[in-house]
Structures are given as C-alpha cells and as structure tokens.
Amino acid sequence: MDTRNALLDQAEEFARRRGFDGFSFADLAESAGIRKASVHYHFPAKADLSFALMERYRVVFMDKLHAISAAESTASARLLQFLNLYRQASDGGRSLCLCVALSVTQTALPATSIAELAAFHRDVTAWLETVFRLGQADGTVQHVSDPRAEAGAAMAQVEGAQIVARAAQDASRFEAAIATLVARCL
Amino acid sequence: MDTRNALLDQAEEFARRRGFDGFSFADLAESAGIRKASVHYHFPAKADLSFALMERYRVVFMDKLHAISAAESTASARLLQFLNLYRQASDGGRSLCLCVALSVTQTALPATSIAELAAFHRDVTAWLETVFRLGQADGTVQHVSDPRAEAGAAMAQVEGAQIVARAAQDASRFEAAIATLVARCL
DNA sequence: ATTCACCTACCTAATGGAAGGTAACCGCAA
DNA sequence: TTGCGGTTACCTTCCATTAGGTAGGTGAAT
Numbered sequence: 382m383d384t385r386n387a388l389l390d391q392a393e394e395f396a397r398r399r400g401f402d403g404f405s406f407a408d409l410a411e412s413a414g415i416r417k418a419s420v421h422y423h424f425p426a427k428a429d430l431s432f433a434l435m436e437r438y439r440v441v442f443m444d445k446l447h448a449i450s451a452a453e454s455t456a457s458a459r460l461l462q463f464l465n466l467y468r469q470a471s472d473g474g475r476s477l478c479l480c481v482a483l484s485v486t487q488t489a490l491p492a493t494s495i496a497e498l499a500a501f502h503r504d505v506t507a508w509l510e511t512v513f514r515l516g517q518a519d520g521t522v523q524h525v526s527d528p529r530a531e532a533g534a535a536m537a538q539v540e541g542a543q544i545v546a547r548a549a550q551d552a553s554r555f556e557a558a559i560a561t562l563v564a565r566c567l
Numbered sequence: 568m569d570t571r572n573a574l575l576d577q578a579e580e581f582a583r584r585r586g587f588d589g590f591s592f593a594d595l596a597e598s599a600g601i602r603k604a605s606v607h608y609h610f611p612a613k614a615d616l617s618f619a620l621m622e623r624y625r626v627v628f629m630d631k632l633h634a635i636s637a638a639e640s641t642a643s644a645r646l647l648q649f650l651n652l653y654r655q656a657s658d659g660g661r662s663l664c665l666c667v668a669l670s671v672t673q674t675a676l677p678a679t680s681i682a683e684l685a686a687f688h689r690d691v692t693a694w695l696e697t698v699f700r701l702g703q704a705d706g707t708v709q710h711v712s713d714p715r716a717e718a719g720a721a722m723a724q725v726e727g728a729q730i731v732a733r734a735a736q737d738a739s740r741f742e743a744a745i746a747t748l749v750a751r752c753l
Numbered sequence: 754a755t756t757c758a759c760c761t762a763c764c765t766a767a768t769g770g771a772a773g774g775t776a777a778c779c780g781c782a783a
Numbered sequence: 784t785t786g787c788g789g790t791t792a793c794c795t796t797c798c799a800t801t802a803g804g805t806a807g808g809t810g811a812a813t
Contacts, residue, residue: 384792384793398674399671399672399674399675400586400587400588400671400672401586402586402588402589402672403588403671403672403674403675405767405768405769406768406769406770407767407768407769415792415793415794416793416794416795417768417769417770418770418771418793418794418795418796419792419793419794421769421770421771422791422792422793423792425770426769426770427768427769427770477670477671480730480734481667481671481730482671483734484663484730484733484734485585485586485589485663485667485668485671485733486585486586486588486589487733487734487736488584488585488589489585489589495734495736498734498735499734499735501734502731502734502735502740524710526750527746527747527750529743530743530746530747530750531747533731533740533743533744533746533747534724534744534745534746534747534748536727536731536744537723537724537725537726537727537728537730537731537744537745538720538723538724538727539723539727540723540726540727540730540731541722541723541724541725541726541727541728541730542723542727544666544667544670544723544726544727544730545688545719545722545723545726547670547671547673548666548669548670548673548681548684548685548687548688549684549685549688550673550681554688554719557715557716557719558719558720558722558723559720559723560713560716560719560720561713561716561717561719561720562720564712564713564716570758570759591801591802591803592802592803592804593801593802593803601758601759601760602759602760602761603803603804604759604760604761604762604804604805604806605758605759605760607803607804607805608757608758608759609758611804612803612804613802613803613804754813755812755813756811756812756813757810757811757812757813758809758810758811759808759809759810759811760807760808760809760810761806761807761808761809762805762806762807762808763804763805763806763807764803764804764805764806765802765803765804765805766801766802766803766804767800767801767802767803768799768800768801768802769798769799769800769801770797770798770799770800771796771797771798771799772795772796772797772798773794773795773796773797774793774794774795774796775792775793775794775795776791776792776793776794777790777791777792777793778789778790778791778792779788779789779790779791780787780788780789780790781786781787781788781789782785782786782787783784783785783786783787
C-alpha cells in the first residue's frame with residue numbers, strides 16, 4: 382500500500398497547486414518513479430483518482446477537526462485552530478484546499494467524487510456550527526446570533542481566503558480575509 | 568470585432584463551468600462555428616486568451632460596481648446589489664467567478680494574466696471597503712468596526728460561497744454562505 | 754496593394770487509456 | 784521440500800484522440 386499512498390500524496394499536491402486538470406498520469410508517474418501504466422494499476426482512470434483523493438482528504442480533515450475538539454475546550458481556541466488548518470493548507474498562497482481544486486473541474490468528475498465533495502463541506506460546516514454554538518454558550522466568540530449561518534459563512538470565508546491568497550500568491554491576503562473571524566475570538 | 572467577443576463570451580462560459588484547463592481551442596472553435604486555427608488568429612496562444620478574458624472581466628465587473636454606486640445611495644442597498652452580482656454569477660451552483668477558475672490553474676498563466684487577477688481582487692475589495700465605510704457612517708450595515716477587514720472578509724466570503732454552491736450544485740448553499748451579510752443589512 | 758478574418762494541412766507532444774506480459778511473494782497441497 | 788495457482792505491483796507496447804500550436808493560402812473589403 383506504500384506506492385498507492387505516495388501517489389495520492391503527490392496527486393493531492395499537484396491538484397492543489399495546479400488544479401485537477403493541470404497534471405496528468407504521466408506527471409504523477411514521473412514524480413513517483415514508476416511507469417504511467419503502473420499508475421493505472423492503482424487508479425484505473427483519473428476519475429478513480431479523484432474519488433480516492435477526496436475520500437481521503439475528507440477523512441483526514443475530519444480527524445484533524447476532531448483532534449482540535451479533543452484538545453481545546455473553548456470555541457475561540459477551536460476556531461483559531463481551524464483557521465490555522467486553512468492557513469497551513471494555503472501555504473502562503475501557493476496551494477488551495479483540494480475541494481476548491483475539484484469544484485472548478487466538477488463537471489468532469491464522477492458522481493462518487495461529487496458526493497465526497499459535498500460531504501466534505503457538509504461535515505466541516507456541521508463541525509463549525511458546533512463551534513459557534515459553543516462560542517455562544519461560553520462567550521469566547523463575539524456576535525454569534527445564528528450559529529448555523531455563522532458556520533455557513535465561515536466555511537465560505539476560509540475557502541475564499543485561500544483563493545484570494547492564491548490569486549495574489551500572497552499570504553497576507555489570507556490573513557486579511559480572515560481577520561474579522563480572528564478579531565471575534567476572545 | 569464581433570467574432571473576437573463571441574469567442575471571449577464562450578471562453579468565459581467554458582472557463583467558469585469547467586475551469587481554464589477544462590476546455591480547448593478546439594472546443595471554442597466548434598462552439599463558435601470556425602476552425603481552430605482561426606481562434607489562434609484572434610488569440611495566438613491560450614495564455615493570450617486568459618489575459619483577454621481576465622482584463623475584460625475586471626473592466627465589466629468594475630463598471631457594474633460603479634453602476635451600483637450610482638444607482639444606490641445606502642451602503643445596505645449597495646452591498647445587497649453586490650451580493651446579487653455574485654448570486655447571478657453563481658447561476659444556481661452551475662458556474663463560478665472567472666477569477667476562481669483562473670486562480671486554480673494560476674501556475675500556468677502568464678504574468679500579465681496574474682496581474683489582472685490580482686487587480687480584480689484589489690479593485691473589488693477597495694470598492695467593498697468604501698461600502699463598509701459608508702455603512703458605518705449611514706448606519707445601514709450592522710457591526711462594522713473595521714471597514715478594511717470587513718471588505719477583505721466579504722470578498723473571500725462571496726468567492727467561497729460560489730465554490731460551496733458549485734461543489735454541491737445547489738443554490739441554497741450560496742444563500743447559506745452569505746446569510747450573515749444579508750442579515751446585517753438594514 | 755494591404756488588411757482582416759477566415760481556411761487547409763500539417764506538426765509535435767501529450768493525454769488517458771488498453772492489452773498482454775513478468776517477477777516476486779504467499780499459501781496450500783502433495 | 785517442491786510445485787502450483789493466485790495475487791500484487793510493476794513492466795512494454797500500443798491505441799485513438801487530443802492539445803496547442805505553425806505555415807501558407809484565399810477572398811472580401813477598402
């Protein structure tokens with residue numbers, strides 16, 4: 382299973398830096414030091430790769446969110462850690478969240494990958510809602526009137542923040558885009 | 568100049584639905600009813616197309632923003648009209664803002680296109696800042712403490728909103744993502 | 754004659770595959 | 784122990800199509 386994961390790691394990096402249509406199986410093969418036909422062994426078609434990527438990404442990301450919830454007891458700290466996940470993923474404007482990359486080329490994805498994409502947003506937004514609800518209760522996040530609406534907005538805000546930073550290749554644009562969220566954490 | 572604009576219209580639609588790497592000159596030629604080599608007459612390389620697309624998009628979008636400013640006198644109304652521009656561009660989750668599509672494949676773009684991309688975000692964010700500043704003064708937008716930070720956040724939020732709606736192919740996700748902004752307009 | 758906007762024909766490189774093969778490893782039965 | 788079959792993970796070779804172009808040409812309008 383080592384080569385398969387190495388391929389997924391590399392594919393994820395390519396997709397997040399160039400978009401899903403911006404790299405080929407040939408690129409992937411070269412970076413992994415195997416032949417293109419061997420990549421097909423692990424992922425019969427590019428669509429299979431998109432599914433495997435998105436499935437893994439969602440599982441790993443949700444694990445990280447659950448780790449945050451276990452390690453931090455206040456809504457404020459959880460939200461700041463969440464923002465840090467997105468900040469790291471932005472990588473100074475050099476990279477995007479995988480789901481952004483896949484959303485753009487979504488018309489070419491199989492239904493299974495689209496379902497994983499939708500599940501990612503649904504799951505992350507649900508987690509954010511629990512955080513904002515906690516923020517309302519523990520008072521560590523300011524101005525929370527509707528946790529559900531706040532969660533939807535924050536989900537969009539962090540994804541948009543990565544795009545703006547990516548377009549400008551500038552980490553400070555990410556910070557400028559999330560500053561309102563940061564300012565609300567006590 | 569008619570064919571050139573028809574090509575730009577079609578290219579913009581393709582890019583916003585499939586991503587910039589998701590369509591080819593052959594696709595464009597077919598949809599325009601001319602030969603691929605003729606597309607090259609108008610745009611020598613795909614990079615030239617990306618520049619022309621982004622330049623036009625920014626000019627047209629800024630014109631729309633200025634029209635909003637001329638037609639609406641309150642910050643609230645302006646912000647709602649701005650959101651409406653993004654809502655229309657989202658087209659029920661079927662489409663994205665051009666700059667999102669180009670940001671994803673940004674590593675393959677020429678410097679001129681990247682500069683147009685950066686200028687788009689800069690100009691739109693600057694306009695938003697004037698709106699939030701007005702909102703602070705006229706009291707029609709709630710909870711504005713730092714207009715600059717608000718502008719950065721709103722820029723990110725609307726772009727993220729389109730992505731979330733696109734991923735789910737669901738217009739209600741767009742609405743859920745901007746609801747906090749809407750709720751703040753009096 | 755020049756320009757514009759189209760054309761045919763062609764190019765190289767690349768794309769996402771498909772088919773058939775090999776070698777190493779493992780488990781199992783004789 | 785040995786041989787066999789199955790599995791895994793790689794390989795070469797090949798395919799049809801496509802991608803982004805290039806060169807040279809034509810006809811209409813001015």
